[in-house]
Amino acid sequence: MIVTIVSIWVKEPFIERFIEATKDNHRHSVSEPGNLRFDVLRHQKEPNRFTLYEAYRTEQDVLDHKNTEHYRRWKTTVEEWMEKPREGVPHTVIAPEDPSLWK
Amino acid sequence: MIVTIVSIWVKEPFIERFIEATKDNHRHSVSEPGNLRFDVLRHQKEPNRFTLYEAYRTEQDVLDHKNTEHYRRWKTTVEEWMEKPREGVPHTVIAPEDPSLWK
Numbered sequence: 001m002i003v004t005i006v007s008i009w010v011k012e013p014f015i016e017r018f019i020e021a022t023k024d025n026h027r028h029s030v031s032e033p034g035n036l037r038f039d040v041l042r043h044q045k046e047p048n049r050f051t052l053y054e055a056y057r058t059e060q061d062v063l064d065h066k067n068t069e070h071y072r073r074w075k076t077t078v079e080e081w082m083e084k085p086r087e088g089v090p091h092t093v094i095a096p097e098d099p100s101l102w103k
Numbered sequence: 104m105i106v107t108i109v110s111i112w113v114k115e116p117f118i119e120r121f122i123e124a125t126k127d128n129h130r131h132s133v134s135e136p137g138n139l140r141f142d143v144l145r146h147q148k149e150p151n152r153f154t155l156y157e158a159y160r161t162e163q164d165v166l167d168h169k170n171t172e173h174y175r176r177w178k179t180t181v182e183e184w185m186e187k188p189r190e191g192v193p194h195t196v197i198a199p200e201d202p203s204l205w206k
Contacts (some may be wrong), residue, residue, distance in 0.1 A: 003153065005108070005142050019197060039108050041194035051108065051194060053156065091144035091154060094122060095129040096181040 001036065001093040001102065003063055006052040006086055014081035015048060020078045022050070029054070030069035034061025036102040048083070055093075055102055104121040104139065104164055104205065109155040109189055117184035118151060124180045125153070131173035134156070137164025137204040151186070158205055159197075 010018045022040050029038040036055035043049040056062045065071055096102065113121045125143050132141040146152040156201035159165045168174055199205065 003142070003148075003156075005144075006162075008205070011165075023198050030199070038198075039106070040198040042197055044105075044195055046194045050197075055104075090147045092147055093142070094145055094153075095126050095132070095143040 001090045001099055002059060003093060004052075004054045004056075004062065004088045005091065006054065006088040008052070008078075008086040009083040010048050010050060010051045010078075010081055011068055011083050012048055014078075016085075018050070018078055018081050022052070025070055025074035028068065029065065032061070032065060032068065034064060039099065057066060057099060069086050104201060105159050105162060106140075106194045106196060107155075107157045107165065107191045108194065109157065111155070111189040112186040113117075113145035113151050113153060113180075113181075113184055114186050115151055117181075121153070121181055124157070124177055128173055131171065132168065135164070135171065137167060138162060138203065139182040151181045156205050160202060173187060 008018075026038050026040050029035055034057045036057060037053060038055075040053040042051065042052070054062075054065070056065065071096075079083040111121075122143075129141050129143050132138055135190070137160045139160060140156060141158075142156040144152070144154040144156065157165075159168065
């Protein structure tokens, strides 16, 4: 399992549109066969900062996600709304160890 | 729902002990009635850096977690093993909106 935690800073005028586009990405991503989680979060103290928590079974599933139509649509749509490039940090999983507990 | 993402940097000689103590904290925390998730992750590129992903139903559940015996035991045990103070960032949830999808 791989978890990528993505930090995104959004320019204030685009926040509502960013949220809608990212909900669309969420809805499609959780239907991918290799996806385990795709949580969309907002920082309590910095409301223009968002976090995506993307869990996949394998590295191949991560690559497959980046080739989906919904990911490409999201990326193209939101890229100009970001204050700076987003940062994705890949993690390995220590717990829970059982993948069935992730879905 | 509240998600706290905690970043922890561990001094190299204590990494294995930190992992064991944190698995213990994980096992007990997921049994708390207000807990939705308690994932323990390790950075792929900085192996002495760890992330806890702690989701709770309410702010009160977050407070209750901090009063549990297992949390206090974990905190006391691992505190001296950290390179610097850990950083916890609280988030609100945008998606999934349905709490039943979090457990």
